[in-house]
Amino acid sequence: MTIIDGTNLRLGRLASSVAKRALRGEEIIILNTEKCVITGKKRSVIKDKRDMRQIGSRYKGPFLPxxxxxxxxxxxxxxxxxxxxxxxxxxxxxxTYIGIPEEFKDQVxxxxxxxxxxxxxVMKKNYITVETLSKEAGYIL
Known part of the structure; x- marks a missing residue:
C-alpha cells in the first residue's frame, strides 16, 4: 500500500502515474487532494470547468464532481x-481523501x-488549487 501526499503536485502528472501503478496492482491512497494544483491561468481553468458543466443535461450527464x-x-x-x-x-x-483522516495520522x-x-x-502564479476549483464549482469544504 502506497500513501501519497498530494500537496503541490500537478494533477495530470499525479493522475497518470497513479493510474499506471494501479494497473500494475498497487493499492494507492492519496491524501491532501485539495492541495493538488492544475496549471494554467485561474480564469481559463475555471471557465473550462464551467463550460464542461453546461454540456448535456442533468439527466444524461456528463456528471462532473x-x-x-x-x-x-x-x-x-x-x-x-x-x-x-x-x-x-x-x-x-x-x-482519495481531503486532508489527512484519523486512521493515517500516525503514518504522516x-x-x-x-x-x-x-x-x-518555475510555476509561481499560473496555477489553481483543486480546493479553489471545487469552491468555484459550488462545493463548500
Whole structure:
C-alpha cells in the first residue's frame, strides 16, 4: 500500500502515474487532494470547468464532481480503461481523501511524493488549487 501526499503536485502528472501503478496492482491512497494544483491561468481553468458543466443535461450527464477528492479521482479515471474489467479493478485500488483522516495520522512521516509531478519553482502564479476549483464549482469544504 502506497500513501501519497498530494500537496503541490500537478494533477495530470499525479493522475497518470497513479493510474499506471494501479494497473500494475498497487493499492494507492492519496491524501491532501485539495492541495493538488492544475496549471494554467485561474480564469481559463475555471471557465473550462464551467463550460464542461453546461454540456448535456442533468439527466444524461456528463456528471462532473464538485468535491476536491472526487475531482482528483475523476482525473485518474480518465487515465484508466474504466469500462474494462482491469480498469474497474484498478479504480477499486485507489482511494482519495481531503486532508489527512484519523486512521493515517500516525503514518504522516511515511508519506510519499512524486518527483515528476511536483509544482517546482518555475510555476509561481499560473496555477489553481483543486480546493479553489471545487469552491468555484459550488462545493463548500
Amino acid at each position: 464538485k468535491r476536491a477528492d472526487r475531482i482528483v479521482k475523476r482525473a485518474i479515471r480518465g487515465m484508466l480503461p474504466y469500462k474494462k474489467k482491469r480498469g474497474r479493478e484498478a479504480m477499486g485500488r485507489i482511494r 512521516k511515511d508519506l510519499e511524493t512524486l518527483e515528476n509531478a511536483e509544482l517546482g519553482a
